Amino acid sequence: xxxxxxxxxxxxxxxxxxxxxxxxxxxxxxxxxxxxxxxxxxxxxxxxxxxxxxxxxxxxxxxxxxxxxxxxxxxxxxxxxxxxxxxxxxxxxxxxxxxxxxxxxxxxxxxxxxxxxxxxxxxxxxxxxxxxxxxxxxxxxxxxxxxxxxxxxxxxxxxxxxxxxxxxxxxxxxxxxxxxxxxxxxxxxxxxxxxxxxxxxxxxxxxxxxxxxxxxxxxxxxxxxxxxxxxxxxxxxxxxxxxxx
Amino acid sequence: xxxxxxxxxxxxxxxxxxxxxxxxxxxxxxxxxxxxxxxxxxxxxxxxxxxxxxxxxxxxxxxxxxxxxxxxxxxxxxxxx
Ligand SMILES: NC(=O)c1ccc[n+]([C@@H]2O[C@H](COP(=O)([O-])OP(=O)(O)OC[C@H]3O[C@@H](n4cnc5c(N)ncnc54)[C@H](O)[C@@H]3O)[C@@H](O)[C@H]2O)c1
Numbered sequence: 141x142x143x144x145x146x147x148x149x150x151x152x153x154x155x156x157x158x159x160x161x162x163x164x165x166x167x168x169x170x171x172x173x174x175x176x177x178x179x180x181x182x183x184x185x186x187x188x189x190x191x192x193x194x195x196x197x198x199x200x201x202x203x204x205x206x207x208x209x210x211x212x213x214x215x216x217x218x219x220x221x222x223x224x225x226x227x228x229x230x231x232x233x234x235x236x237x238x239x240x241x242x243x244x245x246x247x248x249x250x251x252x253x254x255x256x257x258x259x260x261x262x263x264x265x266x267x268x269x270x271x272x273x274x275x276x277x278x279x280x281x282x283x284x285x286x287x288x289x290x291x292x293x294x295x296x297x298x299x300x301x302x303x304x305x306x307x308x309x310x311x312x313x314x315x316x317x318x319x320x321x322x323x324x325x326x327x328x329x330x331x332x333x334x335x336x337x338x339x340x341x342x343x344x345x346x347x348x349x350x351x352x353x354x355x356x357x358x359x360x361x362x363x364x365x366x367x368x369x370x371x372x373x374x375x376x377x378x379x380x381x382x383x384x385x
Numbered sequence: 386x387x388x389x390x391x392x393x394x395x396x397x398x399x400x401x402x403x404x405x406x407x408x409x410x411x412x413x414x415x416x417x418x419x420x421x422x423x424x425x426x427x428x429x430x431x432x433x434x435x436x437x438x439x440x441x442x443x444x445x446x447x448x449x450x451x452x453x454x455x456x457x458x459x460x461x462x463x464x465x466x
Contacts, residue, residue, distance in 0.1 A: 265429075265432075268425065268429065269429075310425065311425075313423070313425065314425065
């Protein structure tokens with residue numbers, strides 16, 4: 141389905157990003173796995189290679205614009221083009237607004253929102269030239285409905301939605317699409333910190349009655365980046381078991 | 386190859402970027418009105434000039450570069466400095 145396509149997935153070291161990287165690779169795409177740590181980037185790249193796809197491991201902090209630019213350069217050098225960019229890297233630093241430190245605000249906004257900008261700016265240029273490309277930004281239902289204790293995270297994820305729509309309009313004329321996916325609660329390290337009480341309360345508001353798997357998000361990404369998504373741009377696809385309707 | 390003039394290189398870039406015929410790229414030709422460029426094309430053009438000639442074109446200069454001739458003059462001027 142994605143034979144000869146070249147993809148970059150940020151935050152590919154584990155969780156949702158790792159599932160996206162292997163899902164795209166399973167369809168024949170070459171995947172550059174970007175993660176903060178060398179070990180995680182390499183492990184995901186190895187999983188991609190094990191599926192018979194070409195891979196590249198890049199240990200990069202997405203918050204670092206210069207590093208992001210050289211990472212995109214490294215992908216172009218290795219594979220010659222970029223067809224798919226998935227901005228998935230994200231962090232949480234939860235706290236009530238009155239107690240939220242500047243560092244917590246900055247870290248979340250810089251990683252989640254500016255990180256997407258840092259990768260999109262250098263990657264979109266080649267897509268515009270080649271008159272095709274797919275960008276998917278991993279937002280969150282929290283960016284749509286808010287969540288107490290996550291003012292920074294909600295702002296970053298809502299910001300990604302505005303970013304998605306603006307970029308979609310800018311590049312649509314060149315055959316490049318840009319969409320966002322808003323996952324609900326997915327079983328990963330990020331949600332492992334929830335206690336039993338939070339867990340059962342959340343399950344009560346998810347009509348499908350379970351947390352999602354990283355694979356549920358990876359399938360949605362595949363839908364958007366494959367031929368199936370060619371007429372979809374500027375949209376937010378909510379993948380949350382029906383939590384937000 | 387090595388002996389192409391600045392003017393020739395500029396014209397080649399315009400032909401390639403905008404997908405127009407070389408004959409259309411006259412000195413007086415305006416990028417938007419005559420050569421059919423849109424705002425994204427003009428940004429791409431400026432970036433292509435920057436790359437080819439190793440110069441930086443600030444946005445306030447780029448806005449004034451509306452014809453083929455002004456670009457050639459501008460880049461010649463930069464090359465002399
Ligand atoms: N898990 C959920 O329930 C859920 C819900 C909605 C949205 N999301 C979003 O999905 C994305 C992936 O989340 P996850 O649950 O897999 O989280 P995770 O913590 O398991 O994995 C996040 C990945 O991003 C990487 N990363 C974090 N900061 C980075 C940085 N500065 N530079 C490079 N890489 C960095 C980490 O190394 C890790 O590999 C995030 O953007 C998250 O906000 C998750």
